[in-house]
Amino acid sequence: MSVNKILFVTSEIHPLIKTGGLADVSASLPKAIKALRRDIRILLPAYRSVLASIGPVQEIATFTCPPASEPVRLLETHLPGTSIKIWLVHSPAHFDRDGGPYLGPDGHDWPDNAERFTVFSRVAETLGMDQAGLSWRPELVHCNDWQGGLAVALLSRHAVRPATLFTIHNLAYQGLFPAETFHRLELPPDLWSMHGLEYYGQISFIKGGIAYADMISTVSPQYAQEICTPEFGCGLENLLRHRSDRLVGILNGADYKEWNPAKDPLIHQRYNAFSLHKKPANKTALQQHFGLTVDDTVPLVGMIGRLAEQKGFDLMLDALPQLLRQPVQLIVLGSGSRQLEEQLRQAVATYPGRVAAHFGYSEALAHQIEAGADIFLMPSRYEPCGLNQIYSLRYGTVPVVHRTGGLANTVVDATDETLRRGSATGFIFDEPTPAALLAALDRALACHRQPRAWKRLAYVGMQQEFGWRQSAHQYAELYQRTAALATARKPG
Numbered sequence: 097m098s099v100n101k102i103l104f105v106t107s108e109i110h111p112l113i114k115t116g117g118l119a120d121v122s123a124s125l126p127k128a129i130k131a132l133r134r135d136i137r138i139l140l141p142a143y144r145s146v147l148a149s150i151g152p153v154q155e156i157a158t159f160t161c162p163p164a165s166e167p168v169r170l171l172e173t174h175l176p177g178t179s180i181k182i183w184l185v186h187s188p189a190h191f192d193r194d195g196g197p198y199l200g201p202d203g204h205d206w207p208d209n210a211e212r213f214t215v216f217s218r219v220a221e222t223l224g225m226d227q228a229g230l231s232w233r234p235e236l237v238h239c240n241d242w243q244g245g246l247a248v249a250l251l252s253r254h255a256v257r258p259a260t261l262f263t264i265h266n267l268a269y270q271g272l273f274p275a276e277t278f279h280r281l282e283l284p285p286d287l288w289s290m291h292g293l294e295y296y297g298q299i300s301f302i303k304g305g306i307a308y309a310d311m312i313s314t315v316s317p318q319y320a321q322e323i324c325t326p327e328f329g330c331g332l333e334n335l336l337r338h339r340s341d342r343l344v345g346i347l348n349g350a351d352y353k354e355w356n357p358a359k360d361p362l363i364h365q366r367y368n369a370f371s372l373h374k375k376p377a378n379k380t381a382l383q384q385h386f387g388l389t390v391d392d393t394v395p396l397v398g399m400i401g402r403l404a405e406q407k408g409f410d411l412m413l414d415a416l417p418q419l420l421r422q423p424v425q426l427i428v429l430g431s432g433s434r435q436l437e438e439q440l441r442q443a444v445a446t447y448p449g450r451v452a453a454h455f456g457y458s459e460a461l462a463h464q465i466e467a468g469a470d471i472f473l474m475p476s477r478y479e480p481c482g483l484n485q486i487y488s489l490r491y492g493t494v495p496v497v498h499r500t501g502g503l504a505n506t507v508v509d510a511t512d513e514t515l516r517r518g519s520a521t522g523f524i525f526d527e528p529t530p531a532a533l534l535a536a537l538d539r540a541l542a543c544h545r546q547p548r549a550w551k552r553l554a555y556v557g558m559q560q561e562f563g564w565r566q567s568a569h570q571y572a573e574l575y576q577r578t579a580a581l582a583t584a585r586k587p588g
């Protein structure tokens with residue numbers, strides 16, 4: 097019998113609340129699973145901004161939930177544009193406040209993050225065990241990232257319980273808190289052990305997910321292998337290696353309804369693989385918008401992402417003086433580290449008309465850069481999956497990427513052989529260094545000078561399919577496998 101009822105536990109979801117790729121996955125995967133006729137429901141904290149942006153909600157349950165001192169209310173709404181139910185965890189003391197989902201307005205972690213996501217995970221446990229009076233018992237609870245790690249650990253303690261799948265979207269964010277926190281969280285004492293939540297004297301929420309889940313997944317096959325090594329394992333590589341028979345990688349899909357240059361309402365000029373000649377109008381619009389020299393012949397490099405060490409903006413900045421010895425322009429869209437922002441501002445001031453940046457979050461500009469740039473640069477030091485390179489393929493904007501994680505799984509390097517075979521879609525470099533990045537960009541720029549070869553590369557990229565349909569089938573199979581493992585285990 098197929099796994100039908102699934103509770104999807106996430107701390108962000110597009111378009112309601114987003115800090116990164118998890119939000120995209122949390123909207124797209126449930127939709128794709130629903131299309132496979134599964135009954136999937138989503139659990140999300142009732143952040144103030146979410147409550148403000150959705151319409152009327154219905155209260156469907158109230159229950160006590162340690163360590164929350166007030167009863168928690170469960171509010172029901174729907175994922176916009178769908179019939180998928182979202183259950184919002186309304187605990188005003190924890191979620192009804194100005195600021196981001198994890199950071200306060202000062203840019204620092206909320207001091208009570210451990211309490212906040214313990215309450216969230218307790219609610220997931222309550223619903224997983226059908227103890228909220230909803231008469232809906234999931235067969236599988238799918239938790240994501242450290243914010244849902246405790247839910248897996250808490251569920252594991254029930255003799256009869258739903259199967260648990262834990263998905264790692266980024267291993268570097270672990271939900272680590274001082275040991276003293278443990279007592280405040282009112283968690284079962286036996287969870288505090290070397291084989292449980294304890295991590296070198298601290299409490300680790302992500303470890304709860306990794307140690308106790310029936311199955312673990314991550315968002316690309318390559319990253320699944322990488323996180324079992326000291327270089328990418330963030331200190332959890334031994335545990336992950338130990339559990340490697342339960343660890344799989346499934347590539348995230350792109351939502352091609354939102355990211356399709358033929359139908360994109362946010363771009364200046366729509367186009368498809370057969371009307372690539374229309375794409376340059378987007379470049380002109382972008383150059384004008386950003387105050388760059390308007391020139392169709394100059395290759396335009398785009399970058400979008402969180403300004404974080406992970407994303408390799410510093411590698412690009414180090415390479416910039418040499419890169420700009422040749423005719424090339426650069427546009428950056430990002431938000432995050434103040435220091436990187438400052439360095440980028442300096443680059444913009446040093447190279448007026450050639451380098452531009454927008455700091456902040458802008459869905460419209462992200463689309464316009466994907467459509468208007470010639471080259472999309474993603475020099476991430478590590479990249480669990482990465483979405484922008486997948487979008488850029490669909491927009492005929494040739495990706496230049498570091499060979500890591502999902503970047504390695506989605507871009508085919510242009511070599512003599514792949515060009516001959518017609519499978520090349522971009523340019524890959526092996527070492528995360530400015531020199532290697534420059535060498536790959538040089539190869540890309542040389543190809544750009546040959547319009548026919550370039551057009552072919554863009555065309556092949558546009559044909560690639562990284563939609564959710566095939567990934568959803570893989571998840572449905574994984575749900576099946578996870579449930580079988582959970583059934584096979586001995587209760588206790």
Ligand code: ADP
Pocket residue numbers: 115116117118120400401402429430431456457458459462481482483484
């Ligand atoms: P991560 O989850 O590590 O941030 P991904 O590439 O998986 O990286 O997903 C990032 C998502 O966030 C993409 O949809 C990307 O377009 C979007 N994004 C990141 N930064 C910005 C920004 N400043 N403005 C608009 N969209 C952004």
